[in-house]
Amino acid sequence: MVFLKTHRRRKDGKEHRYYSLVESRRTSRGPQHRTVAYLGELNSSSEAGWRRAVSVFNGEGRETQLELFASGSPGVPSGERVAQVLVDQVSWRRARDFGEVFLAQHLWHLLGLDALLSSLLPSGDEEVGWDVMAFILCAARLIEPSSELAIEESFYPRTALDDLTGVVEEKVNKDRLYRALDHLGPHKSAIEAHLKSRLGTLFGEPFDLLLYDLTSSYFEGSGANNPAAMRGYSRDGRPQCVQIVIGLVVTRGGLPLGYEVFAGNRADASTLEEIMDKMESLYGRASRIWVFDRGIASEENLERLRARGGLYLVGTPRTLLRKVEQRLLDEDWKQVREGIEVTLVPAPDGGSDTFVLCRSADRKRKEAAIQARFETRFEEGLQRLCAAVASRRLKRRDEVFQRLGRLKQACARVARAYRIEVEGDGDSLTVSWSKDAAEADFQRHRQGAYLLRTNLSGTSEQELWTMYMQLSDAEAAFRTLKQDLSIRPIHHQLERRVEAHVLVCFIAYAMYRTLDRLAQQRLGCSARKVLAAMASIKSGDILLPLVDGRHLALRRVSRPDSHPAEILDRLHLKLPERLGLDTLLEATCSTDLRPTTATPEPRINNLRRT
Secondary structure, three states, X not given: OEEEEEEEEEEOOEEEEEEEEEEEEEEOOEEEEEEEEEEXXXXXXXXXXXXXXXXXXXXXXXXXXXXXXXXXXOOOOOOOOOOEEEXXXXXXXXXXXXXXXXXXXXXXXXXXXXXXXHHHOOOOOOOXXXXXXXXXXXXXXXXXXXXXXXXXXXXXXXXXXXXXXXOOHHHOOHHHHHHHHHHHHHHHHHHHHHHHHHHHHHHOOOOOEEEXXXXXXXXXXXXXXXXXXXXXXXXXXXXXOOEEEEEEEEOOOOOEEEEEEEEOOOOHHHHHHHHHHHHHHHHOOOOOEEEEOOOOOOHHHHHHHHHOOOEEEEEOOHHHHHXXXXXXXXXXXXXXXXXXXXXXXXXXXXXXXXXXXXXXXHHHHHHHHHHHHHHHHHHHHHHHHHHHHHOOOOOOHHHHHHHHHHHHHHOHHHHOOEEEEEEOOHHHOEEEEEEOHHHHHHHHHHOOEEXXXXXXXXOOHHHHHHHHHOOHHHHHHHHHHHHHOOOOOEOOOOHHHHHHHHHHHHHHHHHHHHHHHHHHHHOOOOHHHHHHHHOOOEEEEEEEEEOOOEEEEEEEEOOOOHHHHHHHHHOOOOOOOXXXXXXXXXXXEOOEEEEOOOOOOHHHHHOOOO
16 A cells, blocks of 8 residues: 655755655564655645545555644644544444443442541452442442342443453453452441431431331342251242341432341341331431331330430331221311322320321322222132032031131131021032121221321421321332342342442442432423433544554543433533544454554554544
8 A cells, every 4th residue: 555654844944744655564573664756845736746646556546545633734734643534434433331330439439438448448459449349339239230150241341341340351350249249248337327427418418307118129049058047937939938037227319328138037127126226326326216007116116216315207907907997087177289198196005205196198099999809809719618518519607707718818807797697418418608787887987097106396287298198208218129229039149248239329329319309300300311421422433444454542422412421411520532542453354453552652552622
């Protein structure tokens, strides 16, 4: 291939340009240039003529030898290095997901987790810092929850995390990720305390209200090496699997404060004292209000709270509704919002606590439909039982009671409203039933109603109801952990790895809630929509084929469309212009590009952009 080569020389304070005709040839030692002729100074028309002649000589139908930045063009200072590029052969390779991991790194720095973990995690002779590996684990959990093996084989190679962390792909493997879990787990309390302090600083979140709730997470596998993996009440609908129980404390805005992992068969009510001790050890004993549902609100727990001088607002067992049955018929209700009514009622068992009776129209319609379905199922079962007895297909009294027991168990919600008589045995066996009108009326009045209990004073029933409804923030936290961050199922078998897995999910949840709060404040959308929009931003290498047979690799980040650009602007984020150093690559064939053995020329990194 023949091309024009430009030479510059300053003489008498003026820059002169001289041209030579050069041939580029491939040799065993690599590309070599041979000067064919010196052309001296050329005016613009002569230069254009020579370029057309070169194009014809190279057998091309149109000119392909172009300069990336034309010599002597405006804005290119004297002495600045330029590159001659074959435009038709410019390509793009090594496309990587950049936007999401860039955002995850920003959240990591915003929460101060980089500085915290670099001080907490040990540093020694390891090739990759454990704090960096912890970031990789949490970023993957936030963006695409998966196993450590999937991070190694799929997630890390397709993202730009190697450019952001400086860790090459070969150094990220499941064994190193497992060891990172082992190093991270022992620092759970320090991480919880740091996040509470940092989130309070970022958002000015008050910590006067503690919302506490529990959920379960089941195992894939036997969990034989984990004493906490037990069968119990499964909130995941997987009673056949062993599980752990997770108790989570969040603020009224859903920001995480702390959590504990319990055995899978642990009763809800038995966990409160342990979680209260934890909160007091982390944040001190203060006048905070505990909010939790009726599964935790045992009399023993309420007595423990009162003994500590604690305040509470809790749900009560549905059996207490029977003691305030008459108030369900009263007209003295206050509407706190559309479809929601509340009223104060006397304490059913005496005492100084305040009870608030609440009624929801939407909840009433839902419960009425459920009750109607169970009533139909129960009555159809009774009719089949009576028909079997009448036709003498069923003659034994004990068999009748067995079938009744199974029927009542399946329809326990409505069974109390029916009176069933079984008389005689054998050929004289008869079964009859009727509906208890009083009990049926109570069940209808109870639909949509629930009772709250508190030892707070000077607070209106409207405020109490609003405060209790914030418990839904804790339930929303569990939905995020399960649906968006995939805390379940658990594939780890060792107890310490399971606890570290939950800790990674907790940190990722703190990152998610931080992003969600920023997105709500500045964009009016959710964290998931922000992450989805950022997924369109990629990074990759622009390969510029040079006329000497080499390639110039420019690692760049794509410019975002209008929506991601607006998100970046509102979050006060600026994408980097470039990643790493621009590199010269030598090609031995069209599909084999490798860096030259020599250090890339530093002036290449200073190519001017127009």
